[in-house]
Amino acid sequence: MDKFDRAILDALQADASLPIAELAERIGLTATPCWRRVQRLEAQGIIRKRVALLDARKLNLGVTVFVSVRTSHHSADWLKSFHKLVSSVPEVVEFYRMAGQTDYLLKVVVPDIAAYDRVYKRLIQGTDLADVSSSFAMEEIKCTSRLPLDYAD
Structure with missing residues (x-):
């Protein structure tokens, strides 16, 4: 490069x-x-795709929720089932498997708390989770899709 x-x-x-x-x-x-x-x-897969970045607020998606999930299940079948469930929820825009106290971290965008409650119920009804903790963003200070390029070889 x-x-x-x-x-x-x-x-x-x-x-x-x-x-x-x-x-x-x-x-x-x-x-x-x-x-x-x-x-x-x-x-080479360095450029994965080209997309349009949309304004969530203008699309009535003004509430961002970070959801920490802990589970006592770590089998391949459970993992596959959980990934399928979360991937089927359009309000989940980011989904990470974590190290540490939290097993999974989800970023959810919704119009209001009631809409988040529906997402929450869909998640807990779809699989067995040990703990689900939700944090609501008060203000978006920095949000970018730009990656730093100083490290690219």
């Missing part, structure tokens, strides 16, 4: 809709080599 690859990634993280000609001009390449680099970065 060289400076051009990093520049491509930086520019696409800011605006994935850039036409190749404009992207190439911004980073100091002509269109064809720039296009080849983008294709290579996609083929």
Whole structure:
């Protein structure tokens, strides 16, 4: 990964809709080599996909909940079933398996507390959980999809 690859990634993280000609001009390449680099970065899986970032508040999704889940089940079958359950809930926008006191951490976006309660009930009815703890975000201070590129090899 060289400076051009990093520049491509930086520019696409800011605006994935850039036409190749404009992207190439911004980073100091002509269109064809720039296009080849983008294709290579996609083929390598470094660029996983290009998406539109939506404003949750404008879509009536003003409540963000971080849900800590602990379980006493750690079998492969339970894990598969739990992953399937959580993945089927559209309000869960992020889902992590954790180390430490919490087994799983979910980020949930909903319009209000009542909607979160429906998500909560769906989670606890769908599987056996030892503990579910919810924390409601009061204010979003930083939220970005941009990854730091200083560490890329």
